[in-house]
Amino acid sequence: MSTVLDNVRSALAARKEKAPYPAWEDAEVVSTPKLAQGSLVDCFSANMKAVSGLVMHSVAEVEQFLAQGHHLHGYCAPELAEVIGTKLGAGITFSTDFDEACYDDYTFGITRATAAIAESGTIVLNDRDTSCRLGALTPWVHIAVVEAATIHRTLGAAIAALGDDPNTIWVTGPSKTADVEGILIQGVHGPGIQIALIV
Amino acid sequence: MPQPIDTFAANLPAGTRATVLDGAEAGFDMRKSRLHGDYDNVDRLRKLAGDIKQHTLDHLDEYLEKAVGRMEQNGTQIHFATDSDDARKAVMGILRKANATRVVKSKSMATEEVHLNAYLEENGVACVETDLGEFIVQLDKDTPSHIIKPIMHKNRRQIAETFEKHGLGDYNTDPQTITRRARAHLRSRYMECDAGITGANFVSAESGRIVIVTNEGNARFCLAPAKIHIALVGIEKIVPSDRDLGLFLNLLGRSATGQQLTIYTEFISGPRRDSQPHGPEEMHVIFLDNGRSRTLATDCREILRCIRCGACQNVCPVYRQASGHAYRHVYGGPVGAVLSPLLAGEKFADYADLPKASSLCGACNEVCPVDIPIPDLLLKLRNKAHRENVPSPGALPMQPFAKMATHPSLWRLAMRGGAVANLIPDSVKLPVPGLGTWLQQRTLPEWRGGKFRNWMKHRNGKNS
Numbered sequence: 001m002s003t004v005l006d007n008v009r010s011a012l013a014a015r016k017e018k019a020p021y022p023a024w025e026d027a028e029v030v031s032t033p034k035l036a037q038g039s040l041v042d043c044f045s046a047n048m049k050a051v052s053g054l055v056m057h058s059v060a061e062v063e064q065f066l067a068q069g070h071h072l073h074g075y076c077a078p079e080l081a082e083v084i085g086t087k088l089g090a091g092i093t094f095s096t097d098f099d100e101a102c103y104d105d106y107t108f109g110i111t112r113a114t115a116a117i118a119e120s121g122t123i124v125l126n127d128r129d130t131s132c133r134l135g136a137l138t139p140w141v142h143i144a145v146v147e148a149a150t151i152h153r154t155l156g157a158a159i160a161a162l163g164d165d166p167n168t169i170w171v172t173g174p175s176k177t178a179d180v181e182g183i184l185i186q187g188v189h190g191p192g193i194q195i196a197l198i199v
Numbered sequence: 200m201p202q203p204i205d206t207f208a209a210n211l212p213a214g215t216r217a218t219v220l221d222g223a224e225a226g227f228d229m230r231k232s233r234l235h236g237d238y239d240n241v242d243r244l245r246k247l248a249g250d251i252k253q254h255t256l257d258h259l260d261e262y263l264e265k266a267v268g269r270m271e272q273n274g275t276q277i278h279f280a281t282d283s284d285d286a287r288k289a290v291m292g293i294l295r296k297a298n299a300t301r302v303v304k305s306k307s308m309a310t311e312e313v314h315l316n317a318y319l320e321e322n323g324v325a326c327v328e329t330d331l332g333e334f335i336v337q338l339d340k341d342t343p344s345h346i347i348k349p350i351m352h353k354n355r356r357q358i359a360e361t362f363e364k365h366g367l368g369d370y371n372t373d374p375q376t377i378t379r380r381a382r383a384h385l386r387s388r389y390m391e392c393d394a395g396i397t398g399a400n401f402v403s404a405e406s407g408r409i410v411i412v413t414n415e416g417n418a419r420f421c422l423a424p425a426k427i428h429i430a431l432v433g434i435e436k437i438v439p440s441d442r443d444l445g446l447f448l449n450l451l452g453r454s455a456t457g458q459q460l461t462i463y464t465e466f467i468s469g470p471r472r473d474s475q476p477h478g479p480e481e482m483h484v485i486f487l488d489n490g491r492s493r494t495l496a497t498d499c500r501e502i503l504r505c506i507r508c509g510a511c512q513n514v515c516p517v518y519r520q521a522s523g524h525a526y527r528h529v530y531g532g533p534v535g536a537v538l539s540p541l542l543a544g545e546k547f548a549d550y551a552d553l554p555k556a557s558s559l560c561g562a563c564n565e566v567c568p569v570d571i572p573i574p575d576l577l578l579k580l581r582n583k584a585h586r587e588n589v590p591s592p593g594a595l596p597m598q599p600f601a602k603m604a605t606h607p608s609l610w611r612l613a614m615r616g617g618a619v620a621n622l623i624p625d626s627v628k629l630p631v632p633g634l635g636t637w638l639q640q641r642t643l644p645e646w647r648g649g650k651f652r653n654w655m656k657h658r659n660g661k662n663s
């Protein structure tokens with residue numbers, strides 16, 4: 001066994017009193033003001049907007065947003081190509097194959113969200129459901145497709161549902177920094193615009 | 200007696216002091232409005248989180264073993280490092296084996312603690328910091344001055360100069376322009392990297408998951424193109440179960456930056472599966488001791504509960520005036536005043552002044568999300584220094600005084616010779632260690648030594 005573990009053991013050997021694990025209820029850790037909006041979709045939407053995320057409800061809305069911002073070429077996860085990608089008009093094109101050599105050519109990325117969290121306005125991306133990590137990360141606009149039925153009420157519930165996927169990432173708004181004099185800037189390494197398309 | 204930290208604070212340029220003060224105050228305000236706006240049981244949650252961490256530390260042998268077992272089952276390769284040197288070599292060993300020479304790094308205090316970057320550079324590994332603040336620190340060959348905001352001590356003009364100097368565009372002080380330039384510059388570094396190095400905010404013993412949080416998305420970006428992931432993790436980062444993570448994540452974001460949740464919260468329990476085209480095929484976790492197990496055996500063990508939120512730094516009146524660099528260690532502020540001397544071990548004396556740099560106002564304890572009784576720990580460390588007769592750095596050596604005081608002839612000589620001091624200009628450095636520092640904040644009055652003895656002698660003469 002390792003020296004580190006041995007050192008920890010001997011550090012604790014002389015200890016007579018050891019703190020027990022405290023009892024606590026899941027409800028204590030829930031922020032109730034964050035869940036005051038009514039339905040889970042409403043709570044999720046309000047909380048996501050509070051962290052500068054955008055919530056949309058139709059492909060037409062997404063299309064309009066992309067066209068207005070001149071985000072005309074992007075990546076779309078293969079499983080979403082038919083239901084979303086091909087429905088985008090207005091001269092918008094997409095690829096279902098993320099070519100790493102051209103990562104900067106994709107101005108938007110459409111990928112599937114595994115779930116969402118109402119309490120915090122968070123999108124949950126499991127590796128299994130995210131066709132590729134870079135497609136949800138390098139484009140300026142990320143559109144996560146969230147099925148309304150998958151929204152968890154609380155962070156605790158989302159943790160309980162982590163499952164056996166080796167990688168889960170929670171995304172709570174666009175990429176941000178306040179490193180320069182505390183001034184908030186969006187879009188540091190990840191998307192500058194984070195959209196949830198609720199279906 | 201001024202300690203080195205006082206002297207550093209006294210010499211801090213006014214501009215830097217103002218920048219640090221603004222940054223710390225803003226951090227404090229955001230924490231308060233978010234945490235207390237979202238919860239009406241803040242103190243209960245802080246106490247609860249502290250109790251869970253204390254329980255984990257008191258059973259760290261069991262939890263560490265459990266975490267390691269789960270991680271190995273998950274396909275993660277585990278390494279242990281007893282000290283900095285071990286940790287650096289472990290990282291280098293993994294990189295060598297994989298022929299990895301290009302590394303991207305996500306902000307990690309543990310890697311700062313073991314001075315990893317310099318070592319990697321010496322060994323031919325190009326290692327790029329990707330957190331915006333850490334990237335700027337690296338360009339400047341500086342060190343971070345705050346746990347969460349590494350460049351709290353810099354203003355935008357200094358950053359603009361740095362970018363200009365390093366060919367990252369013309370002089371421009373606009374924070375958005377600075378950020379966009381860093382974005383453009385770092386993208387190719389990520390895409391070309393061989394390995395990504397991170398720390399971890401939490402480790403769940405139950406599932407073997409590590410949790411990494413960033414606001415910028417840089418850890419995620421490090422872990423998309425990279426084929427190898429190395430996480431350097433202090434052994435105190437363990438919590439018993441996944442359920443505990445919910446509590447800690449809720450407290451961390453709110454305490455650190457006044458966010459309900461840090462933007463990117465990544466849960467990783469092993470290398471990627473074949474169905475996912477991006478992400479490391481190899482995952483290594485290096486558990487770092489580096490003084491932690493020794494600290495666990497002391498009566499200051501509560502400091503190991505720390506989740507590195509920086510709230511105690513923001514609230515501390517000494518930190519606000521002195522800045523993080525005054526603490527001369529990667530961990531500044533109240534947490535650093537306790538942790539640095541403890542982690543230093545045999546070099547305790549080098550940091551023995553830090554526990555004294557506090558008014559014991561108690562604010563650090565009140566904001567701490569894991570309820571660490573920092574003022575009590577500072578007092579214990581002061582006592583330790585006193586008990587063990589540890590001289591503080593900056594203290595004047597007392598042996599010459601002791602010798603003079605016990606030898607009357609030497610004393611008389613010194614009194615007569617003392618007048619020479621009046622002839623030495625203030626600007627001349629005296630060859631007594633510590634005295635120079637002391638004099639930086641003081642001017643000596645004119646020497647009038649020896650008069651008392653004279654007076655006594657004549658007085659005695661009169662009386663007899």
Ligand code: SF4
Nearest residue numbers: 505506508509511567
């Ligand atoms: S000691 Fe407490 S307040 Fe300070 S950084 Fe650690 S967790 Fe945060």
